[in-house]
Amino acid sequence: MLTSMQSVASLDQSLFEALSALPSPAAVAPDVAEATRQSLREQIAQLQRALAREHGATPEEHERAAKQIARYEDQLRRWYGMVQQHLSESRRTNLLAGSGGSASASASASASGAPRQRIGGGDEELRSGLRETRQMMQTELQRMHQVTEALDHGSTTIGNTDEAYSAYGQRLQKAGALLSKLKRKTEMDSTFIWYAFLFFVAVCCYIILKRLRILSLTYWAAGEVWSLSVFSSELFVQVLTMLGLAS
Numbered sequence: 426m427l428t429s430m431q432s433v434a435s436l437d438q439s440l441f442e443a444l445s446a447l448p449s450p451a452a453v454a455p456d457v458a459e460a461t462r463q464s465l466r467e468q469i470a471q472l473q474r475a476l477a478r479e480h481g482a483t484p485e486e487h488e489r490a491a492k493q494i495a496r497y498e499d500q501l502r503r504w505y506g507m508v509q510q511h512l513s514e515s516r517r518t519n520l521l522a523g524s525g526g527s528a529s530a531s532a533s534a535s536a537s538g539a540p541r542q543r544i545g546g547g548d549e550e551l552r553s554g555l556r557e558t559r560q561m562m563q564t565e566l567q568r569m570h571q572v573t574e575a576l577d578h579g580s581t582t583i584g585n586t587d588e589a590y591s592a593y594g595q596r597l598q599k600a601g602a603l604l605s606k607l608k609r610k611t612e613m614d615s616t617f618i619w620y621a622f623l624f625f626v627a628v629c630c631y632i633i634l635k636r637l638r639i640l641s642l643t644y645w646a647a648g649e650v651w652s653l654s655v656f657s658s659e660l661f662v663q664v665l666t667m668l669g670l671a672s
Contacts, residue, residue, distance in 0.1 A: 433479060434566050436472040441559040443468065444500060445552060450507035458508040465501050469494060479569065486572070490565050496558045500551050 443465055453461070476490050635641075 433472065433475045433569075434563075436468065436475055437559065437562045437566070440465070440468045440472060440497060441555055441562075444497065444504075444555050447504055447551075450504065450511045453508055455508075455512060458505065462501065462505050466498075469497055469501070472497075483572065486565055486568060490562070493558050493562050493565070496554065500554055500558075504551060 447461065448457075450458075473491075473494055476487065476494070479487075634643075
């Protein structure tokens, strides 16, 4: 990203120097003017492509840079228009000079002097506009550089935050595993406590029943019932035997 911005700055510098070094429209040949125009148009196109590849700036900054490039194009059109105007006036002056004699020649000389003055003023205005445009382009490039630094800093901050979140995630996973183990251990401890409580209640009931002789009475009652049942069954057998003998 910094390399792209340096390329934009280099192209802007070379384009500014080329526009500042344009020859006077009154002293340039038509073929030289056309070649210069084509070369500058190619440099402007390269600057536009370099700005299009610059992704570190906001859309508003790209729009302002495009407007500044449009000023370069406008200044180049004005210079080329001055060249064409000068050529037209020169041709007109030559025609008038060839058909009008010495008076016409002096008049054409004075008329050509006035366009030269106008063209000289146009050159000064062109240079002033180029300096203003160059200053604005440098300001925009500095802002793009600041935006690039801010984006790099934000990217670094996001990377550090992502690493911190990853560390927190690992710690949370470990804590979750420990909580699961603790839950299972707590459930096992709760089960053992219930079993121990039930055993304690059973022992207490046994001691209480034994102290109150309830167990002894229960054993005696059970023995009596068993003895009675045995005696009844024997008596019943004897009765059946006696009835069988009586018959």
